[in-house]
Amino acid sequence: MPLGDMRTPLLSNSFDVPEEPLPCDPGNPTVGILGSGDYSRSLAVRLVACGYRVVVGSRNPKHIAIGQFPDGVQLLTQREAMVGTEKVVFAALYPEHYHTLVGLRDVLAGKVLVDVSNATKLNSGEPSNAERLAELFPESRVVKGFNVVSAWALQTGAHDGSRQVLISSDYPEAKRTVIQLARCMSFLAVDMGGLASSRHIEDAPLRLFPSWGGPLMVTFLLILFFYGYNFLRGVLMPYLSRGQNNFYQLPLETVNETLPAVALVILALVYLPGLWAAALQLVRGTKYSRFPGWLDHWMGRRKQLGLLSFLCAGLHAVYSMCLTLRKASQYRLLDAAYRQVKAGVEHSWEETQVWRSDLYLSSGILGLGVLTLLAITSLPSVGNALSWREFTFVQTGKDTSRLGESMPPPSSDPRGHSQWRAAQGLEW
Numbered sequence: 001m002p003l004g005d006m007r008t009p010l011l012s013n014s015f016d017v018p019e020e021p022l023p024c025d026p027g028n029p030t031v032g033i034l035g036s037g038d039y040s041r042s043l044a045v046r047l048v049a050c051g052y053r054v055v056v057g058s059r060n061p062k063h064i065a066i067g068q069f070p071d072g073v074q075l076l077t078q079r080e081a082m083v084g085t086e087k088v089v090f091a092a093l094y095p096e097h098y099h100t101l102v103g104l105r106d107v108l109a110g111k112v113l114v115d116v117s118n119a120t121k122l123n124s125g126e127p128s129n130a131e132r133l134a135e136l137f138p139e140s141r142v143v144k145g146f147n148v149v150s151a152w153a154l155q156t157g158a159h160d161g162s163r164q165v166l167i168s169s170d171y172p173e174a175k176r177t178v179i180q181l182a183r184c185m186s187f188l189a190v191d192m193g194g195l196a197s198s199r200h201i202e203d204a205p206l207r208l209f210p211s212w213g214g215p216l217m218v219t220f221l222l223i224l225f226f227y228g229y230n231f232l233r234g235v236l237m238p239y240l241s242r243g244q245n246n247f248y249q250l251p252l253e254t255v256n257e258t259l260p261a262v263a264l265v266i267l268a269l270v271y272l273p274g275l276w277a278a279a280l281q282l283v284r285g286t287k288y289s290r291f292p293g294w295l296d297h298w299m300g301r302r303k304q305l306g307l308l309s310f311l312c313a314g315l316h317a318v319y320s321m322c323l324t325l326r327k328a329s330q331y332r333l334l335d336a337a338y339r340q341v342k343a344g345v346e347h348s349w350e351e352t353q354v355w356r357s358d359l360y361l362s363s364g365i366l367g368l369g370v371l372t373l374l375a376i377t378s379l380p381s382v383g384n385a386l387s388w389r390e391f392t393f394v395q396t397g398k399d400t401s402r403l404g405e406s407m408p409p410p411s412s413d414p415r416g417h418s419q420w421r422a423a424q425g426l427e428w
């Protein structure tokens with residue numbers, strides 16, 4: 001993924017896919033599926049809906065309940081089904097059962113064998129399921145794909161959830177066939193290269209927010225630091241020096257003082273790497289040299305940092321609005337009113353204070369508004385709806401076309417992109 005670039009697709013080499021599925025040829029070849037479980041059923045439903053004829057190969061075809069598969073799907077023994085399949089076969093069973101299929105080598109020879117299985121362990125370092133399947137069937141053309149799509153998403157026709165399927169194979173022609181099939185099924189096929197990348201593809205569904213770990217850790221440490229500082233300054237020190245009991249402030253006021261500080265520091269962390277990158281380019285006298293890895297990594301986390309800053313700022317706004325609802329505020333107001341009555345002051349209006357608080361609140365609300373705009377446009381689904389010129393204008397305030405600047409280079413090198421973006425501006 002081009003680091004630091006939220007508008008480029010999640011993965012490289014994505015094929016352009018029209019919104020509507022391509023009209024599938026009614027004379028499509030028959031697709032075979034080995035296994036009659038959940039995934040097999042969902043695949044069959046989707047393939048039939050897309051105009052394909054489907055044969056399912058089961059160990060016990062007679063035991064498959066009526067109505068489990070859509071009308072028109074043939075339920076046969078594994079061998080019969082493979083004989084009836086012209087080109088593409090999905091292996092919809094668990095990898096530990098692949099060895100039971102070796103008897104079908106002769107009928108699978110020359111066919112495209114699609115491995116849809118998932119890994120059970122992340123970064124195991126062992127050969128992928130697809131690589132093991134390719135070893136078992138050297139005469140078949142093994143393609144990895146569809147494992148990132150759940151059986152449920154397959155059945156609902158990719159209208160909900162992710163539409164991306166990652167596909168890899170050492171056989172370009174076989175890969176093209178499966179990519180075309182995925183397109184007919186309304187999925188966004190992404191060519192991930194050779195079968196070696198199937199390890200990465202199998203790991204993909206196991207990853208939990210891979211790009212959020214660093215930004216979340218930074219936010220957590222900042223919260224810890226500022227909360228500790230505010231606790232020392234506003235609660236512990238007054239207690240130790242004057243015996244003043246401010247411990248009631250811990251759940252609300254101290255948190256509310258912590259949040260804006262964290263939000264501002266994180267926001268600075270969003271823009272800082274862009275400045276450093278620009279400075280580095282100036283020092284080097286060229287924008288075509290590579291950034292150090294850590295800077296590239298940091299630039300690639302700007303969106304996450306920006307969204308976390310927005311979260312803290314939003315929470316600060318909500319906390320601030322709730323401050324007056326507290327019992328503590330009500331008691332303080334009553335005390336102030338009582339003191340005022342005792343002092344005989346009728347009118348306590350202080351023009352400077354009134355202006356100060358109104359201006360303060362107004363800037364806070366406007367700041368939050370701008371941050372909201374940045375956060376919303378940084379979301380890929382929203383950003384993709386904007387033209388490049390609109391996106392850059394919202395994020396940087398610069399009109400790129402007026403300045404004679406161009407679109408990002410169509411570079412397959414992720415670093416090339418972040419280089420370019422650093423030179424263009426300071427967006428998330």
Ligand SMILES: NC(=O)C1=CN([C@@H]2O[C@H](COP(=O)(O)OP(=O)(O)OC[C@H]3O[C@@H](n4cnc5c(N)ncnc54)[C@H](OP(=O)(O)O)[C@@H]3O)[C@@H](O)[C@H]2O)C=CC1
Nearest residue numbers: 035036037038039058059092093094097116117118150151
């Ligand atoms: N379910 C999901 O959402 C997803 C599943 N996948 C992958 O799809 C594959 C199938 O998953 P799923 O359909 O959910 O699993 P199921 O357990 O529902 O189905 C597995 C099928 O494998 C067949 N099979 C063939 N040989 C054997 C054997 N020796 N022992 C046991 N079963 C055998 C069986 O069909 P029969 O009895 O007819 O031979 C069985 O129905 C897995 O590799 C999984 O990782 C990937 C993404 C999502």
Ligand SMILES: [Fe+3]
Nearest residue numbers: 260316320364
């Ligand atoms: Fe504030």
